[in-house]
Amino acid sequence: MTVSSDPLTPDIGARRPFDIAAIRRDFPILRRRIEGEPLVYLDSAASSQRPVQVLAELTRFYRDHNANVHRGVHTLSVEATELYEGVREKVRALIGGASEREIIFTSGTTASINLVAHGWARARLGPGDEVVISEIEHHSNIVPWQMLRDDRGVVLRVIPMSPDGTLDLDAARAVIGPRTRLLAITQVSNALGTVVPVRELADLAHDAGALVLVDGAQSVPHMPVDVNELGADLLAFSAHKMLGPTGVGVLWGRMEVLESMRPLMGGGDMILTVSLERSTWNEIPHRFEAGTPNFADVVAFGTAIDYLRALGLDAVRRHELDLIDHGLAVLGDVPGLTLHGPRDAHRRGGVFSFSLEGVHPHDVGQLLNSQGVAVRAGHHCAQPVMESLGVAATTRASVYLYNTRSELDALSEALRRTARFFGDAGS
Numbered sequence: 001m002t003v004s005s006d007p008l009t010p011d012i013g014a015r016r017p018f019d020i021a022a023i024r025r026d027f028p029i030l031r032r033r034i035e036g037e038p039l040v041y042l043d044s045a046a047s048s049q050r051p052v053q054v055l056a057e058l059t060r061f062y063r064d065h066n067a068n069v070h071r072g073v074h075t076l077s078v079e080a081t082e083l084y085e086g087v088r089e090k091v092r093a094l095i096g097g098a099s100e101r102e103i104i105f106t107s108g109t110t111a112s113i114n115l116v117a118h119g120w121a122r123a124r125l126g127p128g129d130e131v132v133i134s135e136i137e138h139h140s141n142i143v144p145w146q147m148l149r150d151d152r153g154v155v156l157r158v159i160p161m162s163p164d165g166t167l168d169l170d171a172a173r174a175v176i177g178p179r180t181r182l183l184a185i186t187q188v189s190n191a192l193g194t195v196v197p198v199r200e201l202a203d204l205a206h207d208a209g210a211l212v213l214v215d216g217a218q219s220v221p222h223m224p225v226d227v228n229e230l231g232a233d234l235l236a237f238s239a240h241k242m243l244g245p246t247g248v249g250v251l252w253g254r255m256e257v258l259e260s261m262r263p264l265m266g267g268g269d270m271i272l273t274v275s276l277e278r279s280t281w282n283e284i285p286h287r288f289e290a291g292t293p294n295f296a297d298v299v300a301f302g303t304a305i306d307y308l309r310a311l312g313l314d315a316v317r318r319h320e321l322d323l324i325d326h327g328l329a330v331l332g333d334v335p336g337l338t339l340h341g342p343r344d345a346h347r348r349g350g351v352f353s354f355s356l357e358g359v360h361p362h363d364v365g366q367l368l369n370s371q372g373v374a375v376r377a378g379h380h381c382a383q384p385v386m387e388s389l390g391v392a393a394t395t396r397a398s399v400y401l402y403n404t405r406s407e408l409d410a411l412s413e414a415l416r417r418t419a420r421f422f423g424d425a426g427s
């Protein structure tokens, strides 16, 4: 099968070495103006933008190859199946898994974590067994475990965060112990940007005989992640935060862990045989993908992975570290601004969560929007973090591979104007 390339879509390979001007040209939305100002998009932790290559692949798939996947005898279905299944290998190569059969497509990180909570943990854990999470988790890595606790009597234990938003290894040692069955931990906090020492925590968990589930929603898009180096047994992440379409996520798991997991949903595609009395499951990963999968978006996700790998995740991380350094400097100069999270750039992802004295975070967000700057305001689905900081909400600016130092300068300038506006209004 040949997939013809579109002459109007720039070749992904030409982005190396990291050419920020060329990269930005791949994202037409970055040319938009908001309220008459050039858009400064600083909300990629919530969802990234998509390059033309991904948009073109989506169109090309629907235009040239569209048909339902699996067991189709006709050409289009065979092509669609090959394209869909081919993305498993791209994901495997991205994260260093042992086999593409270990890649399960879900609708996102949330669905992936819930699959582990209700497909693996519900059947295997009972009263007295402990699941360890941390205080800096996203709600999607808290609530499923609370459901399990309430239904199954599983004990939920929490590694507390230090005032700077980091996780203390000694505190972790006090929480992870002989009853721990699962450590479910984020690699990068979406609310604070903290990079968590997952390997050290995973070693503690493994020494205790527990499995390790890593929430990679904020790490896999931004830095090289290798499941072996990380010491993960399971890894969850979302396509929409890494240049791919919405509605696609991944659960990777070591094969023997996946073999001990039950499917959550029954239906077409996940079975081998069905009689009115009983059914047998299809092989892994198909047994976890009941119903028609989101095949077109998965195919376009493959192009997003091609894009990231062509740039190199190490180059993406280097670019972001430069932005983090610069962001720490220019935000540090804004009067009345308190930046939350670690001081050290190397312990941070590209997330700046802050409070501006005397101004509600939502007002900050709105005033920034009126100056073209798109940020998020709220609890960022991490209410325990907000509680620990003693705030109801923060304003969050987050960067990705297409952002520039001058955009962070624009943020800093817009914040100064915002502070002046509220200062004047209050005086």
Ligand code: PMP
Pocket (backbone or CB within 6 Å): 045, 046, 107, 108, 109, 110, 111, 138, 140, 141, 186, 188, 189, 190, 215, 217, 218, 238, 381
């Ligand atoms: N975990 C983290 C750390 C996140 O940042 C997010 C998304 N904000 C999620 C989980 C949930 O991802 P999704 O909404 O794509 O399922």
